[in-house]
Amino acid sequence: xxxxxxxxxxxxxxxxxxxxxxxxxxxxxxxxxxxxxxxxxxxxxxxxxxxxxxxxxxxxxxxxxxxxxxxxxxxxxxxxxxxxxxxxxxxxxxx
Numbered sequence: 001x002x003x004x005x006x007x008x009x010x011x012x013x014x015x016x017x018x019x020x021x022x023x024x025x026x027x028x029x030x031x032x033x034x035x036x037x038x039x040x041x042x043x044x045x046x047x048x049x050x051x052x053x054x055x056x057x058x059x060x061x062x063x064x065x066x067x068x069x070x071x072x073x074x075x076x077x078x079x080x081x082x083x084x085x086x087x088x089x090x091x092x093x094x095x
Contacts, residue, residue: 031089038085045078 049071056067 027092027095031092034089034092035085038082038088041085042078042082045074045081049074049078 052067052071052074056064058064059067
């Protein structure tokens, strides 16, 4: 998954670089890298959340509920990381 995201970011950066000014090319490449890094961090957090749920599945209702609550918190963190990466990338592109 990480390699796919990085490959897509690289392709996007190269395609934008072909039809932009040099300064725009750099900003677009930086923005793509920020987005790709944010996506990788969010994916890692999602995997962590999945692991939490997997470890608590089949246990008592209280343990499962706590596991689900923890996993939801990690997923919220993943969403926040992704949102912040997008926000940072947008700011880079607007410069």
